[in-house]
Every structure is written in structure tokens, then in C-alpha cells.
Amino acid sequence: MSENKNKFFSQTIISWYHQNKRDLPWRDTQNPYKIWLSEIILQQTRVVQGMPYYEKFIENFPTVQQLAAADEQTVLRFWQGLGYYSRARNLHAAAKYISNDLNGIFPKTYSEIKKLKGVGDYTAAAISSFAFDEVQAVVDGNVYRVLSRFFGIEKDITETKNQKEFRELAQNLIDATQPAIYNQAIMEFGALQCVPKSPNCQVCPLQKKCTAFEKKLIEKLPIKGKKTKVTDRFMHYFVFKKREGNKEKVLLRKRGEGDIWQGLYDFFLIEFQHKDKKGFEPLKELEQYLEIENTKLTHESIIFKHQLSHRTLYAKFYTLEIMSNEKQFLYWQTLKAKYDLEEIEWQNLDKIPKPVLISKYLDYLEQHLF
Structure with a gap:
């Protein structure tokens, strides 16, 4: 993959982001607790659904210590309706760990953040880059879609070896001078522009160098393995x-x-x-x-x-x-x-x-x- 194409990609999505980003409360802060809370809520949840829950949690538990001090029933009641309740239990357990074992100080590095219960590669990268400007690229569903289409990667994103390849590519693309902006940009681009079904490629700023657009692979990519049987x-x-x-x-x-x-x-x-x-x-x-x-x-x-x-x-x-x-x-x-x-x-x-x-x-x- 050429250096020029990589540079075009990073610069273009950052420029697009400044013009098109949504006004979301967790983007106006570098408070790691608020960023962490938003990321856990938005796992498996759309922004429009998650926003009221984020606001409710911040209102009732404005600090990690106050979340840690709450009983589990109270936390689950505030989470009610979001589904995937293990997220709430993990959130509560991690809050208690930060409050009790880390003296209420939120961990500052990717490797330390990843030790929190319920936090994986993506969430650790998001928090460490948004709150602490660590150069760690995020890779979530939006990122897989954008990268697979733009670079024409016809590999199953559910396979571990391919996920590693995507993470390496993402890390090579991240703008080291503004990692938080870059990560927000690529996620927002996938959420608003390079959407799963019928994206409007005619107004896409990446169109002229997008492999999937050129080869008519937009609807095929990203490739996912067999879905779990319902x-x-x-x-x-x-x-x-x-x-x-x-x-x-x-x-x-x-x-x-x-x-x-x-x-x-x-x-x-x-x-x-x-x-x-x-x-x-x-x-x-x-x-x-x-x-x-x-x-x-x-x-x-x-x-x-x-x-x-x-x-x-x-x-x-x-x-x-x-x-x-x-x-x-x-x-x-x-x-x-x-x-x-x-x-x-x-x-x-x-x-x-x-x-x-x-x-x-x-x-x-x-x-x-x-």
C-alpha cells in the first residue's frame, strides 16, 4: 500500500471530520471516566439510544468513586433497557477496582486500561487516545468497514489472523500528531458516511482512491464469517x-x-x-x-x-x-x-x-x- 494513499486517507478523513462531526458530550472532555463510560455504553448500542443512558449515569454517578459506591442493583436498574447486562456488571466491577485498588486514579496507558474488566483492545485504544493522546489506533466495526472498502481487503474480519492485519494497518495510518482526532474521525466516517448498506459514494471524499468503489465491491465488503444461529x-x-x-x-x-x-x-x-x-x-x-x-x-x-x-x-x-x-x-x-x-x-x-x-x-x- 503506497505511502501517498495512506497519507491521503488520513488527511481526508480528518478534514471530513472537522466539517461533519456530531456534537456529542463525551467529545468535549478528556476526562477518562466519562470517555470510558461512553465507550462501554456504546458497545452494541447506537448513539441515539445510548445518549440518555450516558446522561443518566453522569447525573447519578458523576465520578468513578460514586459509581463504585453504588450497589449492583442500582447500577443494573439505571442500565435497564440497554441489554448486554454484563457490560453494566463489568463497569461496576472496574469502578470498584479503580476506586479501591488504584486510589480512584484512572489508569493512563493502553496496557493498564486494558486490565480493567470488560475492556478490550478497541476500548483501551479509544480511552488512551481520547483522554491521554496515546498513539493507539482504534479498530471497531466501523473501522473494519472503512479500511476493508478503501483498501479493498477481501479477508474475513471474524478471523483472528485477519483482525491482527487490520490492527497493524490501522496503527500505520494513525496520525501520531493528533491520535484522538484521527480515531474519532475514522469511527465517525464509518458511522455517518461509509455506512453498512447503500452508502452515498457519490459524495464520499475518499471515492477517487477507494478500491471497493473502483472494483464495485462496496456491498461485498467487509467480509464476515457465518452468523451465529438464532x-x-x-x-x-x-x-x-x-x-x-x-x-x-x-x-x-x-x-x-x-x-x-x-x-x-x-x-x-x-x-x-x-x-x-x-x-x-x-x-x-x-x-x-x-x-x-x-x-x-x-x-x-x-x-x-x-x-x-x-x-x-x-x-x-x-x-x-x-x-x-x-x-x-x-x-x-x-x-x-x-x-x-x-x-x-x-x-x-x-x-x-x-x-x-x-x-x-x-x-x-x-x-x-x-
Whole structure:
């Protein structure tokens, strides 16, 4: 690859950036905490969706020490709706590490930043260059797309050996005199100009030296390996409720490790392999698990469809009223102990961190039953 083409590329995207960049709050600072927070939020999340979350976190946790001091439930509740909740747990763990082990001082180099939980090559490069002007090139999905098209690289970006090649190319292209600007420029160029589908190549300032444009490879590049297969899950939720005076209580469970939504709360769950189980009778099916008799089914919801990255969820909710007598009271206590369920007041559900699917169900109830 010629030196002239490399220089043209770097100078052109920096010039384009100064004329076209978006006004984003994390670009007006070199505060590493704010930059780190924005980068974690924007992993797997579009700017328009992530912006309110960034503002909410900064308002409630203006420093890394305040984020570290928060309990995990609070952090997850503020994260609710963003998905990929491991990002929030890693963010919280890293904040505690910085606050407790590093005396609240954010690490300043790429290699030290990369030691933070949940921080990989890209995020470490972004933080170290934006906050500390370290000459570390970022390589994310936008960068892969821009580089593969401009230089005509017909190699699978999901393969480790090819990713290394892209990182080396990116490092050769970065403007060492203004690494933060260069990195922002190439990412913004991929986000706004060299977009995945049908980019407007006629107004692209790189067009005259772009290999993909010349060879009509725009729609082909970048090359990605086979996509992960999307699997279906069919979830039957049992919402156990009881009344105590004028208060209504419900049983929730905290989801553990090894599955989706770790650390969030949902209801008692039974899963089946197909959507409409022929002859399915929820109370009889429940008896196989819980040995329950004469429980009152007060509501049966519609089927909710909820899409995750590699899963399609189909969920139905059954509200079960526990009667106010001694036998049912003992059953309520047995449920709590046997399945490690937690009892909370219905009106406090909005304070509990929960998956979007559960919020969809609660919104449905509010619109149709209340």
C-alpha cells in the first residue's frame, strides 16, 4: 500500500471530520471516566439510544468513586433497557477496582486500561487516545468497514489472523500528531458516511482512491464469517401474588450466572421447547414442579415476542393468586425457600432491575387491566 494513499486517507478523513462531526458530550472532555463510560455504553448500542443512558449515569454517578459506591442493583436498574447486562456488571466491577485498588486514579496507558474488566483492545485504544493522546489506533466495526472498502481487503474480519492485519494497518495510518482526532474521525466516517448498506459514494471524499468503489465491491465488503444461529426459547412465567391488607405482594427471583439477564429479576419460570404446547394446562403443568393444589389462576397474558441478539423469546405470563389461609400461607413460604424467591410489594416493581421483557408485560397489564 503506497505511502501517498495512506497519507491521503488520513488527511481526508480528518478534514471530513472537522466539517461533519456530531456534537456529542463525551467529545468535549478528556476526562477518562466519562470517555470510558461512553465507550462501554456504546458497545452494541447506537448513539441515539445510548445518549440518555450516558446522561443518566453522569447525573447519578458523576465520578468513578460514586459509581463504585453504588450497589449492583442500582447500577443494573439505571442500565435497564440497554441489554448486554454484563457490560453494566463489568463497569461496576472496574469502578470498584479503580476506586479501591488504584486510589480512584484512572489508569493512563493502553496496557493498564486494558486490565480493567470488560475492556478490550478497541476500548483501551479509544480511552488512551481520547483522554491521554496515546498513539493507539482504534479498530471497531466501523473501522473494519472503512479500511476493508478503501483498501479493498477481501479477508474475513471474524478471523483472528485477519483482525491482527487490520490492527497493524490501522496503527500505520494513525496520525501520531493528533491520535484522538484521527480515531474519532475514522469511527465517525464509518458511522455517518461509509455506512453498512447503500452508502452515498457519490459524495464520499475518499471515492477517487477507494478500491471497493473502483472494483464495485462496496456491498461485498467487509467480509464476515457465518452468523451465529438464532435459537427460539419458549418461556412460561408464573406470577405468584397475594394480598396483605391493602398491599399486594409478588414473588421474584434473581437470575444467576450462566444464562441471559444475570443479576436481573423475573418471575418463576418453566420453559418448553415449542410455542403452543398442545393441551397445555398451566396449573396441571405447574403441579409437576411445585405440588400445588387449588391455586386461583386470575389472568393469562398474550404471547410476547422478544428479540435478543442470538435468541428469539416467546413468553406467556400466568397470574396465580395465593389465598389468604394458613395452608396457602405455608405454601407461599415454601415457594420462597425452595426456589430462592424474594417477596416485594407490587408497587415497588419499578425500583427492581429487570429485563425489558418483564417491563413489556407490566406495561401490558397497566394498559389492559388497570
